[in-house]
Amino acid sequence: xxxxxxxxxxxxxxxxxxxxxxxxxxxxxxxxxxxxxxxxxxxxxxxxxxxxxxxxxxxxxxxxxxxxxxxxxxxxxxxxxxxxxxxxxxxxxxxxxxxxxxxxxxxxxxxxxxxxxxxxxxxxxxxxxxxxxxxxxxxxxxxxxxxxxxxxxxxxxxxxxxxxxxxxxxxxxxxxxxxxxxxxxxxxxxxxxxxxxxxxxxxxxxxxxxxxxxxxxxxxxxxxxxxxxxxxxxxxxxxxxxx
Amino acid sequence: xxxxxxxxxxxxxxxxxxxxxxxxxxxxxxxxxxxxxxxxxxxxxxxxxxxxxxxxxxxxxxxxxxxxxxxxxxxxxxxxxxxxxxxxxxxxxxxxxxxxxxxxxxxxxxxxxxxxxxxxxxxxxxxxxxxxxxxxxxxxxxxxxxxxxxxxxxxxxxxxxxxxxxxxxxxxxxxxxxxxxxxxxxxxxxxxxxxxxxxxxxxxxxxxxxxxxxxxxxxxxxxxxxxxxxxxxxxxxxxxxxxxxxxxxxxxxxxxxxxxxxxxxxxxxxxxxxxxxxxxxxxxxxxxxxxxxxxxxxxxxxxxxxxxxxxxxxxxxxxxxxxxxxxxxxxxxxxxxxxxxxxxxxxxxxxxxxxxxxxxxxxxxxxxxxxxxxxxxxxxxxxxxxxxxxxxxxxxxxxxxxxxxxxxxxxxxxxxxxxxxxxxxxxxxxxxxxxxxxxxxxxxxxxxxxxxxxxxxxxxxxxx
Numbered sequence: 001x002x003x004x005x006x007x008x009x010x011x012x013x014x015x016x017x018x019x020x021x022x023x024x025x026x027x028x029x030x031x032x033x034x035x036x037x038x039x040x041x042x043x044x045x046x047x048x049x050x051x052x053x054x055x056x057x058x059x060x061x062x063x064x065x066x067x068x069x070x071x072x073x074x075x076x077x078x079x080x081x082x083x084x085x086x087x088x089x090x091x092x093x094x095x096x097x098x099x100x101x102x103x104x105x106x107x108x109x110x111x112x113x114x115x116x117x118x119x120x121x122x123x124x125x126x127x128x129x130x131x132x133x134x135x136x137x138x139x140x141x142x143x144x145x146x147x148x149x150x151x152x153x154x155x156x157x158x159x160x161x162x163x164x165x166x167x168x169x170x171x172x173x174x175x176x177x178x179x180x181x182x183x184x185x186x187x188x189x190x191x192x193x194x195x196x197x198x199x200x201x202x203x204x205x206x207x208x209x210x211x212x213x214x215x216x217x218x219x220x221x222x223x224x225x226x227x228x229x230x231x232x233x234x235x236x237x238x239x240x241x242x243x
Numbered sequence: 244x245x246x247x248x249x250x251x252x253x254x255x256x257x258x259x260x261x262x263x264x265x266x267x268x269x270x271x272x273x274x275x276x277x278x279x280x281x282x283x284x285x286x287x288x289x290x291x292x293x294x295x296x297x298x299x300x301x302x303x304x305x306x307x308x309x310x311x312x313x314x315x316x317x318x319x320x321x322x323x324x325x326x327x328x329x330x331x332x333x334x335x336x337x338x339x340x341x342x343x344x345x346x347x348x349x350x351x352x353x354x355x356x357x358x359x360x361x362x363x364x365x366x367x368x369x370x371x372x373x374x375x376x377x378x379x380x381x382x383x384x385x386x387x388x389x390x391x392x393x394x395x396x397x398x399x400x401x402x403x404x405x406x407x408x409x410x411x412x413x414x415x416x417x418x419x420x421x422x423x424x425x426x427x428x429x430x431x432x433x434x435x436x437x438x439x440x441x442x443x444x445x446x447x448x449x450x451x452x453x454x455x456x457x458x459x460x461x462x463x464x465x466x467x468x469x470x471x472x473x474x475x476x477x478x479x480x481x482x483x484x485x486x487x488x489x490x491x492x493x494x495x496x497x498x499x500x501x502x503x504x505x506x507x508x509x510x511x512x513x514x515x516x517x518x519x520x521x522x523x524x525x526x527x528x529x530x531x532x533x534x535x536x537x538x539x540x541x542x543x544x545x546x547x548x549x550x551x552x553x554x555x556x557x558x559x560x561x562x563x564x565x566x567x568x569x570x571x572x573x574x575x576x577x578x579x580x581x582x583x584x585x586x587x588x589x590x591x592x593x594x595x596x597x598x599x600x601x602x603x604x605x606x607x608x609x610x611x612x613x614x615x616x617x618x619x620x621x622x623x624x625x626x627x628x629x630x631x632x633x634x635x636x637x638x639x640x641x642x643x644x645x646x647x648x649x650x651x652x653x654x655x656x657x658x659x660x661x662x663x664x665x666x667x668x669x670x671x672x673x674x675x676x677x678x679x680x681x682x683x684x685x686x687x688x689x690x691x692x693x694x695x696x697x698x699x700x701x702x703x704x705x706x707x
Contacts, residue, residue, distance in 0.1 A: 007699050009651070013661045014692040016699035023703075037700055041651040046644045048606065048625065050632030054644035058651045141608035170565045174605025179684040181252070181603050186688040187259040187569040188605065191269070217689030 004034045004069040006062075006107075008079040008209075009041040015209040021236035022075045022110055025123055036065050042074075043090075044082040048175045052090060059087060063099045071117070072107045075232055077139020077208045080109035085142050109139055111207050111231055115148040121155050127237045128158030131229075132201040134192070134215070135168050136208030149207050149231050156234060166195035173214035189218045197226060207231045247576055248599035254574035255603070264400070268571050271399055275562045278505030285507065286497075296498055297617035300553035303452075303485045307543065307552075310452040310485045311534065317455020318532055321517030326533045331361035334535050338363065338444070338477055339370050341531055345475055347372070347441030351433075353459070353466035354378040355446030356394050356556060357479045357535050360578045360591075363444070375436045377465035379429050386413045392572035394579055395503050395558035400571060433465070443473040443527070445515075447480035448555070449495060450532075453488045455516060457532065460496055462510040470515055476527040478515065481535050483543075483552040495555065502615040503557035542590040548623045551586045553616040560610035560620060566603060575600065582610035586623045589631075598631035654700075664694040 003026055007019045023033050043058035062083065066072055074080040084107045091100040114120050133153065139145040153161050172178065172188025193215055196204045204226060206212050212228040219226050244252075258264055283289045303310055315325040328334035334357075342350065350372050352358065364385070367374045376385040380397035384390065386409055391397030398406070406425055410416045416428050437443075445466055447457035457478050459466045470476045486495060492512075500506040519526035543549055561567045561581030572580040577588045577597070585600035601624045610620040632640075650656050668691070676686045685691060697705075 009657070010692070012699040013664065013694050016695045016697060016702050019699040020702055035703055037703065038654045040654055040657040041647075043648075043651070046648065048628070049640065049644065050628035050630075051636070051641065051644040052629050052633075054641075054648045057645075057648040061652050137605070137607035137609075141612055168609075170605045170607035170609070172565070172605060174607070177602070177605045179682075181255060182684045182687060183256045183259040184566055184569055184603065185605070187265065188565045189689075191565070191569070213692045214689065217685070217692065220690035221688060 002032045002034055002070050003113075004036060004066060004072045006039060006042070006066070006072055006074045006079065006083070007035065008074065008076045010213060011075055011209050012040065014213065015230060018075050018209050018230035018232045021230070021232035022073070025114075025232065025236050026073070028123075029118065029120065034069070039065055042079045042082045044079060044086075045175055047082065047086060047090060048177075056090060056094075056096075059090060059100075060096060063087070063091075063096055063103055066103055067099060069106065071113075072103070073110055073113045074107065075110045075207075075230070076210065077109045077136045077143055077145060078210055080107060080112075081138035081142035083107045109143055109145055109207060111149040111152055112139075112143065112145050115151050121151055123152065123155065123235050125155070125159075125235045125237050126157040126239045127234050129202045130160045130162060130200060131203040131205045131234070132162050132164045132196050132199045133167060134164075134171060134196070134204050134206040134208075134211055136206055136211045137170050139207055140168060145207070149205075152231070152235055153205070156237075159234070162199040162201055164195040164199045164201075166192060169195070171211040171215050173211050175210075178214060185214070186218065189214055193219055193224060193226060197224065202227065203234075204228045205231055205234055245596045245599070247596050250576050251574060251599055251603065254576070255570045258570045258574050264571060265569055267402070268400065269568050271396075272562050272568055275505055279501060279559075279562075280505075282501040282505050282507055286501070292494060292498060293615055293617050296494055296615055297550075297553060299486065299491050299494070300555075300616050301550070303487055304483060304543065304549060304552045306487075307482065307485060310487055311482060314450050314452040314455055314485060315532075315534070317452070318517065320455065321520065323455070323517045323530045323532055326531060328533055328535050328537070330537050331535075334361050334479065334533055334537070335363060335366040337533055338479070339366065341475065341477060342367075342370075342372060342442055345441060345529075347475065349373045349436070349440045350375070350442045350444060351436050351440035351469050351473060352376050352381070352444045353446070353461065353469040354381050354397075355444060355479055356391075356578065357446055357481050357537075358444065359391060359394075360481075360537065361479075361535070363479070375433070375440075377433050377437070377463075377469050378461070379426060379463060379465075382429055382433065383409065386410075390573065390578075392580075393558060393561055394556060394572075395561075400573075437468040437472045440469075440473045442475045442477060443469040443471075444477045444479065445470050447478050447484055447532075448499065449486045449492065450480055450484050451487075451489050451492070451514075452485055454514075456489075456514045458486075458492055458496070458512065458514050460499060460509040460512045462504075462506075464511050467511055467513055470513070471526060474527055475529045475531070476515070476518070477531045477533060479533045479535060481537075482539055483554070498615050499555050499557050502555075502559040502613070538591045542587065545590070547626055548586065548590070550616075550618050551583070551590070551620075551623060553618050554583050554587070555616060556583075557615060559613045559615060563609045563613045565605070565607060565609065582620045582624075583618070586618070586620055586627070589627055594627065594631050595635060598627060601625075601627035601631065658698070658700060661694050661698050665696075668693055
């Protein structure tokens, strides 16, 4: 299958390993990756801030470039929800409405794509650590992704998944919300990592780097030993030859 | 920034720094989720119950004009006087008019959020009447001269010790740590008030169009006493509280109890169909229903967000909201707190004055997921953001998002931006979290993510 991979702006800039891991996993499964390097962002920051016109400027480019693709995979539940759920709303009543709907139908978040579309579970990964999983809100509630990442993690050798009490609570990032209301955003993040710390996990794993960016930023500032890592990196992790 | 917005930010800053307060409210609400889930599981199918409820309220709200007329006609047929109030001032005037006409002085009230909405207590006290709240939580916040902290659990923010101290100070009672004793103290005071009150004021949980009755659901029995003992009963209700049929209560009463407080059914469920009828031995001599619009029809006119009028005020969305759980109810400065408050307050009191509530959300959607009548709460926050910005963009945000859109559409520029970011982040520590740090909103409490030594697109390039 020819898979078009949409790499969100913050993954491109700050978390390239999540994207690279997705590429390597999908290639190992025998698929061809198409990376549209003229695309940088889905337009969500402007959309969530109320600037729908500016959001459309960005989103039209996405629609046009992804028009003739077979299937589109996004390594983020949040950007995935933007394209899958919010593009049709953003373009309702415009000449792009149809294009937005047809793109929506072929967009998948990474873990959902692996489990639902490809039907895979075991990717041969090895990650000998105790981890807990954070459900990003967009993936969980907009796209209904809950079991898919857990199913994939269940096959990772050496990995112990311990659910935290607040797996489904928001981490407090919320895009521009984190800058407009930093005090609330920070308090939410503290609750989140507090719940993760209670599990005794070494890593918080998630299918959304934006949540992890927020949580890691807090952990670093507050000097907490917990680390964050994207699901794709865990699934791409192999035992090193010398170990 | 509007006064309401800057007050909200100030409150949020103070309250998120108050770790004791945060722990208190989270503990209180953690119990809620457990008992609610237990009661939800007793529904044969909670999701289809939500769907049915949403459909019934859709009919009620989309045919409000006919249901309201039917409701009023049926009420009047049994001697109830129905009043239509377009706004808060009219509603206050109508209620004060009724009280003055009866030459009444003392008023007992059961829980009525529309009363909070129109600042009824203030108006009644200014007009020289004595007003006592009879719901225990409301009574407590009234003694503290506070607004309800939560529209279902008004005194949720107070510990037993604080309530005991309050009673000692205001009522001269001995301190106690026993919830039963505290309740008995309030009961002793309130029983006298029911007997001597001239007027009872209540709200209404539902108004049944088919039969012309109001339904009140409560756990303390205080509403029954408020509505039955005084000579005059006045019920103030928002026009959206209509249900078309009596049988609808079979769904809505257990649903409200479940979603609101994690109960199978609320303790007392009563229907009020009119004043004392000929040949009856008790009940009030006169029954008035005041129907309040107060900009609800404006919300009705908004096809996109009209479903916010489905709300049955269970408070479920507050209980699961991570914002509410961190700042609590008083921070909002609005009658209706939490997600539903953030959705309806801009409609009821002005979008530009209250738009900050739409922005004060991470859009996590926990509210929408929990809402028993399926209001699309968090998407309405997005729509309100869009509406507010379309009316009045923020002067510096508009060009910023235009510039970002240009940047995002030119991948070469975006790449250059990342390279510059890599240089910038070397020097950023010099100004980090100082007054000249452009990203201080982030760095005040968090470390910035770093631009990677090799971006994804650079990595991709190396493979080819």
